[in-house]
Amino acid sequence: MDNACRSETICAIATPIGIGGIGIIKISGPDALILLQKIFRPARATSIPPPSHKLIYGWIVDPKTGNLIDEVLASYMARPRSYTGEDVVEINCHSGYAVLRRILDLVLAHGARLARPGEFTLRAFWHGRLDLSQAEAVLDLIHARSDKALEAAGKQLRKGFGEQVLRWREDVLELEAQLEAFMDFSEDLEAEDASALEAVAHHVERNVLPALRRIVDRYEQARVLREGLSMVLVGKPNVGKSSLLNALVGQERAIVTPIAGTTRDVIEDGFLVGGVWVRVLDTAGIREKPDMIESLGIERTLRSVEEADVVVWIVDQSRPLDADDDRIEEKTRHKRRLVVLNKRDCPMETDAEDLRARYGLRDAIVPLCAHDPDDIERWKRFLETEVLEDIFLGLEPAFAVNARHKECLERAVTALERAVQAARTQGLPELVSEDVRAARAALEEILGLHVDDAVLDRIFARFCIGK
Ligand SMILES: Nc1nc2c(ncn2[C@@H]2O[C@H](COP(=O)(O)OP(=O)(O)O)[C@@H](O)[C@H]2O)c(=O)[nH]1
Ligand SMILES: [Mg+2]
Incomplete structure (x- = not known):
């Protein structure tokens, strides 16, 4: 971003667009105050310039027509004591599509330009209010x-x-x-x-x-905090993967049917446990001789396994183990893995001992019923103590x-x-x-003491407009 850009006055709607209590229009740059004076009529006479860091009650007026547009609270924050380090004006108006748009258009018409994503924060960085890590x-x-x-x-x-x-x-x-x-x-x-x-x-x-x-x-710990722990559910078709996903996130997110091979894509949702966001991915069941679509699903499943922090291998305890289980065991052996013996409410064909004997497993094996809320709660606690505490092991929150x-x-x-x-x-x-x-x-x-613009652009592009 060149220097000419830096001296421009920018504006944006800083709140989510839509109907709500209040909406905020933010203006930053050398002309912020002049702009406010053109379109704002205070209810009571104020000093010129208005006092800094105070809310002033009044009206937004279209100077061309004299029409009152909205009743607002405006504030002026004189530089350098503002978020960006520049003169900043905020207009708290009613939040509705037309109101916000009208006021923004007025501000644009009087000399500001629309801010790019993250540009307010970028300016704070330029003016030394924040370092890049902040x-x-x-x-x-x-x-x-x-x-x-x-x-x-x-x-x-x-x-x-x-x-x-x-x-x-x-x-x-x-x-x-x-x-x-x-x-x-x-x-x-x-x-x-x-x-x-x-x-x-x-x-x-x-x-x-x-x-x-x-x-x-x-770093791993910080990454899990930022992105959430990614946990992928794998198993043969019909063992209850989608049922477990739905139970964990508390809503009917994935389709559950008694027909094998229903889930063909990876479905993601999440839930909170122990103060950490857990992203759960439900996948297509792994089995031999799938049809074409299903086999694409299985490829995705295997890819998700590689990317996941934790793999949950679900075994249906009402069916015997077979070659498909062997393949899943082999494909997930190298990961941090939890084993769930689902459908514990059904007659038992396979138990933890069978699993240990067949695969020499050392993983924790937990029997549960995906339809039983108490079992799900218990399993979440287990997840917290077995997996999360292991990752965060008594560490105070990292940077x-x-x-x-x-x-x-x-x-x-x-x-x-x-x-x-x-x-x-x-x-x-x-x-x-x-x-x-x-x-x-x-x-x-x-x-950010010496970073090139490409790095800055990449970082700030992830912000939303108005921040
Ligand atoms: N009895 C019983 N049935 C279950 C349990 N978990 C899932 N099911 C049923 O098993 C079938 C397959 O479940 P689904 O979640 O679609 O399995 P997926 O193919 O692994 O995703 C459905 O009819 C579920 O209602 C359970 O713990 N107990
Ligand atoms: Mg499914």
């Missing part, structure tokens, strides 16, 4: 479906992670400075220079590197580290490991310096 946290916060995800995003937004990254960057800068000194005087190296260099290398190795690695290791941060952190770790090693072995100082600079650049990328 801007990403805004997005995570909006998309959070569970308390735990919300907590992690909130922590990130409050600058915890950004500040931590800044501290690491300081340490790396210190190492860089020591190396510079080392290079300048390498002709007649003083013993204290060498020991100063060693001290910084030691600090980086003892304190910085382990902390970076810990965050990288927690909302995303794939981009993880990639930067990994680069920083590799570069720093090399740098520390080289500093120790008195390698060529120039090379050590290069590694240290690479580590610093990787950390700075997390904060």
